[in-house]
Amino acid sequence: MAGIAVSTTINGDQAEFLCHPDETLLEVLRERLGLMGVKEGCGTGDCGACSIILDDRLVCSCLVLGAEAEGRRIATVEGMAQGDKLHPLQQKFLEHAALQCGICTPGFLIAAKDLLAKNPDPTEEEIRFGLAGNLCRCTGYDKIVRAVQDAASVMRGA
Amino acid sequence: MLDRSKIVGSPVSRIDGPLKVTGAAKYAAEHFEPGMLFGHVALATIAAGRILAIDTRAAERLQGVVKIYTHENRPKAAYRDSKWKDAVALPGHPFRPLENDRVLFDGQPVAFVVAETPEAARDAAGLIHVHYAAETPNTHIVAEQHNSYEPPVARMKQFLPPPPRGDAEAAFAAAPHKVSADYVLPGEHHNPMELFAATVRFEDEGRLTIQDKTQGSQNSRDYVCGVFGLDPDKVIVKNDFVGGAFGQALRPKHHLFLAVMASLDLSRSMKVEMTRREMFYLSWRPSCVQTVSLAADDEGYLQAVLHHAVHTTSRHEDYQENVANWSGLAYKCDNVKISYELVKLDLATPGDMRAPGAASGVAALETAMDELACEVGIDPLELRVRNFVHRDQNQDKAITSKALHACYREGAERFGWVARSPTPRSMRDGNDLVGWGMAGGIWEAMMSKGEAKVRLSADGHVTVSAAASDIGTGTYTILGQLAAEVFDCPIDAVTVDIGRSNLPKTGVEGGSWTAATTGSAVQAAAKAVVKTLLGHAQSMENSPLAEASEEQVEISEGRLVLEANHQVGTAIADIMAAAGLDAVEEQAKVGPDILSMRRYAAYSHSAVFVEVKIDEELGVVRVTRVVSAVAAGRILNAKTARSQILGGVVMGIGMALHEEGLIDHRTGRIMNHNLAEYHVPAHADIHDIDVIFVEEQDQRASPIGVKGLGEIGIVGVAAAVSNAIFHATGKRIRNLPITIDKILESEAVQ
Ligand code: FES
Ligand code: FES
Numbered sequence: 059m060a061g062i063a064v065s066t067t068i069n070g071d072q073a074e075f076l077c078h079p080d081e082t083l084l085e086v087l088r089e090r091l092g093l094m095g096v097k098e099g100c101g102t103g104d105c106g107a108c109s110i111i112l113d114d115r116l117v118c119s120c121l122v123l124g125a126e127a128e129g130r131r132i133a134t135v136e137g138m139a140q141g142d143k144l145h146p147l148q149q150k151f152l153e154h155a156a157l158q159c160g161i162c163t164p165g166f167l168i169a170a171k172d173l174l175a176k177n178p179d180p181t182e183e184e185i186r187f188g189l190a191g192n193l194c195r196c197t198g199y200d201k202i203v204r205a206v207q208d209a210a211s212v213m214r215g216a
Numbered sequence: 217m218l219d220r221s222k223i224v225g226s227p228v229s230r231i232d233g234p235l236k237v238t239g240a241a242k243y244a245a246e247h248f249e250p251g252m253l254f255g256h257v258a259l260a261t262i263a264a265g266r267i268l269a270i271d272t273r274a275a276e277r278l279q280g281v282v283k284i285y286t287h288e289n290r291p292k293a294a295y296r297d298s299k300w301k302d303a304v305a306l307p308g309h310p311f312r313p314l315e316n317d318r319v320l321f322d323g324q325p326v327a328f329v330v331a332e333t334p335e336a337a338r339d340a341a342g343l344i345h346v347h348y349a350a351e352t353p354n355t356h357i358v359a360e361q362h363n364s365y366e367p368p369v370a371r372m373k374q375f376l377p378p379p380p381r382g383d384a385e386a387a388f389a390a391a392p393h394k395v396s397a398d399y400v401l402p403g404e405h406h407n408p409m410e411l412f413a414a415t416v417r418f419e420d421e422g423r424l425t426i427q428d429k430t431q432g433s434q435n436s437r438d439y440v441c442g443v444f445g446l447d448p449d450k451v452i453v454k455n456d457f458v459g460g461a462f463g464q465a466l467r468p469k470h471h472l473f474l475a476v477m478a479s480l481d482l483s484r485s486m487k488v489e490m491t492r493r494e495m496f497y498l499s500w501r502p503s504c505v506q507t508v509s510l511a512a513d514d515e516g517y518l519q520a521v522l523h524h525a526v527h528t529t530s531r532h533e534d535y536q537e538n539v540a541n542w543s544g545l546a547y548k549c550d551n552v553k554i555s556y557e558l559v560k561l562d563l564a565t566p567g568d569m570r571a572p573g574a575a576s577g578v579a580a581l582e583t584a585m586d587e588l589a590c591e592v593g594i595d596p597l598e599l600r601v602r603n604f605v606h607r608d609q610n611q612d613k614a615i616t617s618k619a620l621h622a623c624y625r626e627g628a629e630r631f632g633w634v635a636r637s638p639t640p641r642s643m644r645d646g647n648d649l650v651g652w653g654m655a656g657g658i659w660e661a662m663m664s665k666g667e668a669k670v671r672l673s674a675d676g677h678v679t680v681s682a683a684a685s686d687i688g689t690g691t692y693t694i695l696g697q698l699a700a701e702v703f704d705c706p707i708d709a710v711t712v713d714i715g716r717s718n719l720p721k722t723g724v725e726g727g728s729w730t731a732a733t734t735g736s737a738v739q740a741a742a743k744a745v746v747k748t749l750l751g752h753a754q755s756m757e758n759s760p761l762a763e764a765s766e767e768q769v770e771i772s773e774g775r776l777v778l779e780a781n782h783q784v785g786t787a788i789a790d791i792m793a794a795a796g797l798d799a800v801e802e803q804a805k806v807g808p809d810i811l812s813m814r815r816y817a818a819y820s821h822s823a824v825f826v827e828v829k830i831d832e833e834l835g836v837v838r839v840t841r842v843v844s845a846v847a848a849g850r851i852l853n854a855k856t857a858r859s860q861i862l863g864g865v866v867m868g869i870g871m872a873l874h875e876e877g878l879i880d881h882r883t884g885r886i887m888n889h890n891l892a893e894y895h896v897p898a899h900a901d902i903h904d905i906d907v908i909f910v911e912e913q914d915q916r917a918s919p920i921g922v923k924g925l926g927e928i929g930i931v932g933v934a935a936a937v938s939n940a941i942f943h944a945t946g947k948r949i950r951n952l953p954i955t956i957d958k959i960l961e962s963e964a965v966q
Contacts, residue, residue: 081335089334094246095239097459099409100492104891107409135239148237152229155855158863159688160236161243161410161459190900193891195409195460196688198862199902 066127068093069137077124084108086124087134095135095164099193106192109165109172110134116172118191135164138171146209147171154205158196166192170206178214182207224701227855230693231707232457232686241457244429245413249485252415253282255474256337257494258327258344260319263353263884264562267317267346270327275343280336283482284344285328285474290314291481293473299442303435303724304466304568307369308533311565313470319348320531321564322885323497328474330482334489353562353884357503357528358400364526364557371536374660375556375573378544378610382551387520391511394520395587399508399580400951403528403877404501406569407896410459412498413489414475423450424479428472430455431465432724433717434683439468440476456715458687462867463568464499465687466726496889499567500877502528504539504576508584516592516599518549525577529558530565537573538660541610543581545819546658548605562884568726570867571927574659575934579871579952582655582935587948595638596939597628600656600823608817616818616917619847620656622910623823627654627845630906631825640946641964648829651944657822657932661849661914661923662729663808667720668737670699671801672745674792676774678703680741681713684734685725689926690856694731695738697852698920702742704771720803731852731925732918733806739920740804748802749776752795753786760784806919818917820848820928824865826936830944835959838903839869839937845908848928850921854909857925861907864929870897871930872937873953 061076068091077086084101087093087110099107101120108119111133138145147167150156157163166189173180173188180188185206186199194202235241272284285291293312294300300310313325327344331337354360370376388394415427424446430436433453441448458465475488504527511520523543529535536558544552569575589596601624608615628634636652637643643650668682680699686692696710703709713719722734747766753759753776761769761776761784770779777785792798827841844865851857874895878887888894917923934952942948946964 078333078335080339085334088246092248093239094242097243097409098245098411098489100411100891102492102890102892104492105409135237139238144234144237151237152233155227155229155859157230157233157236158690158856158859159408159410159458159460160232160241161408163236164239167237186899186902190898193409193896193898195407195462195867195896196863197859198864198866198905199897199899200862200905201859202899 062125064125064128067131069133079125081124082120083122083124083127084119087119093134093136097161097164099161106169107162107165109168109192111168111172116169133168135167138167146212147206150205150209154201154208156197156201156205162192162194166194166202174210174213179210224697224852225854228693228697228707228853230690230856231696231712232692243410243457243459244415244427244455245411245487245489247415247427249415249417252485252487253330253332253478253482254334254337255478255486255488256329256341257325257470257474258329258341259494259497260322260324260326262319262348262350263322263355265319265348265350267319267326268349269347271345272327275329275340278336278340278343280332281340282330282332285314285478286326287314287316291477294443294445302439302468303432306371306533306535306565307367311532313473321497321562323494323564325470330478355561355563355879355884356881357505357559357561360559360561361505361526364559366557367534367536369534375536375538377541377554377556380553381609384520384522384551384553387551388509388511388522391519392514393588393592394509394511395584395591396507396509397584397587397950399506399583401504401576401579402952403503404569404871404875405496405877405894406462406464407495407891407894408460408462408464411490411492412469412471412495414472416475416479416486418479418483418485424476426451426453426476428453428455429458429465430468431458431461431685431687431726433685433715434721435724436468436472437717440472443473444476444480453717454715455685458685461687462570463572463726466568466724467499469498492891493889496877496886497564499565501569502535502566506539506577506580508543508580510584510588512588512592516594516602518547518603520551521549522553523581524555526557526559528561528563528566530563531560533565534558535566537568539573539577542574542577542658544610545608546581546656547603570864571659571931574927574931575871578657578931579934582932583938583950586653586939586942597624597633597654600624611817613817614815616816617849617912617914618819618821619910619912620821620823623821623845623847626908626910627823627825627843630908631843633825640943645829647831649832649944651828651830651940651942653936653939653943654823654825655932655935655939657824657928659820659927659931661818661820661917663732663736663918664723664729665807666722666733666737667803667805668734668741669720669801669803670738670741670745671799672703673799674789676705676709676788678705678710679713680710680738681719682734682737683717683719683722684714684730686714687725689730689860690853691730693856694735694852698735698738699742702739702746702771704773729924732920732922735852735922736806736919737804740806741802744802744804745800746771748800749788749791753791756786756791756794759786761786812916816916818923820846820923822846822928822932824932824936826940828937828940828944830941830959835956837873837941837954837959840903842905843908844929845910846928847910847912848925849912849914849917849923851909852922857909858907860925861929862905865905865933866897866902868930868933869901869937871952872934876953
């Protein structure tokens, strides 16, 4: 296939792919690279399900072109656990039942990871605003706040 | 030994959770088939009329496009309506994608592009030009309500209004206190976060394996088999993970039809994923207009209840839900008149959305109850307590259980209701007006027919299987818990195999009946396994259990033992070894108890207390506190149960404050078909929510004592929020959602 050759780092590993100029990074990650942990809820930047961390910035991958990833670092939910050991956020999401259908969960985990990287001890209000770009239709949000608070304290202790 | 009482009822974390937090759980659009093609739908841009011509030339020229389907070249599908009727079909003609030139609603599929890549399919769909002869659409329920009619064919008998009792009009006229008002609710859209999708694997000999976003894999299978004349043994539909649905995925959608159609036509595997916009033209909660009139004596005892409800349906089907009947059974009243009608509009057929009917009807009733409390001059909670009834007066049946008093009491206590000052606008917090409101909720506790299979291996491993779905509700986990309870094993020793059409028969997941139905079937199958095991044990020489009956034995620590004396028994492994088996498997079938249903009706109940804070100048409403006290029988898993209620409460807050499908009635088109403009509650909208499950024993509602939790959480919430807003502002706003403009524009009553 003719296309743009892009080289990136995904979850710490070197990755190269070809993509069309009009392909979004979300499509590349899901359809070309099979990273189905990056979810699609709208394709228009409204739901946060496709959240990834690009270099050090939280972005909706549906609003980024695949070609724009050239030379950049991408973090997705697939890179959060270390082998069998879940990331504290993943562990706390499970314990606090912060997920139901689970389709929004990877986006929330990535957004929360980004939030905690920038603010290791957020208040409840900061969490609610920090995660306001991620929609969830099942959980009622409250448990997500508790999970993030709890994970934050574990991570500060670690 | 494990404490049995701790397995069921305990807050076990969902067993499907690890797959979901690592991104490993795969949903319908996330399966890959070698050589598969991608489909994209082109949508109508008028709401009513005919297609004159479709120009697909530019689209066909696009690289990667394989084929474009329109009504002119669509492969044949079943002729008779009956073949198109799925398990949740409605009276009327089911929608048939690309059937003819008729456009029945905005967003109707008018062409379907199949291409080598999703981008090519999408781009090509955008290049299709459709010429229409548009007609003037009618999409405004308020303007069209004079054209309402009683549905000639009932979707379900219990949706029809009960016969009138007493003389509601005369009692209303004679009563000293009365209220009567119209309540207008907009259409709402489910918007589960997962997009509808189907991946079809085309196999040899016409076999298909389909990953579908559905609330019932067998319903999808039967639908495609009916429509395309396929052999049900050659089609498997899977839905291992479903990214939310809330009723929208009960009926098969056009993506499934189109994906299978193209797969069969082209002999290729196919994937079709909808856009978010496309999902606004599918089943939705219908807009409705309701008139509720209530009358009471000086003490607040209800003298008359009149409830008239009209809601939208499409041109081609009569969607029906139980909107108004709740008003005849929620409270004691001897003079009741309920009526229910539909209006046909040029919109897609509505569908069941979380607590269909009750969410809308109880919103009106419970707002009217609040208005009545003000009129009589008593506390709104006290009004409800006084009118408590322990009978279903609509059907003249006893009620299996109703721990609603406990909901009132425990909810009010947790909320601190006694401190409420009755006068509107009398509570403040700085610049904010504070309002406290409450409402009751009710939902039918249903059980349907279902089957399940349970297998116990000699090594103690248990497998549970049924064609049930887990749409985020926790089905995997509770079925695992129920089996673990019978076999006295940890939940990790149980494999739950659901989400596949070739498993024991199960109805669609909806109406909160899965836990009661499939849960009861699993328990029955597990008990049948124990019985079989006992039979084998008794064929062993000198069996210590020779005299025991099935009621006297249970499983404990890997042994079949006497319940009364765990010393007496035999190891499961030994029983199976003696019988020459490596596993015992049984299947069970359950259904509602018809005899009991003749005499009893079963409902779950709730009381919802809400605090709002409203910025007086800006009209911004924040729901700062909610307490939802629920009586829903036995709670199988405190964690997943609480989750169900929280999700319902938040959707109820959305209904009260945010959610509204906006239609441009001049064109009949939906204007806000995306998540930026159709507002659902986001994180920052939600504050404290407290859930209480009151104790309730009920073996009649279902054999396992469960009443279901998927719906009750939302019922009453919108009214409680609206009542709190009234209490804060003195403004009674009867058309939802209560947005800032309505608060600023309306007048306070006093
Ligand atoms: S899919 Fe990117 S924000 Fe929704
Ligand atoms: S868990 Fe279903 S959308 Fe969040």
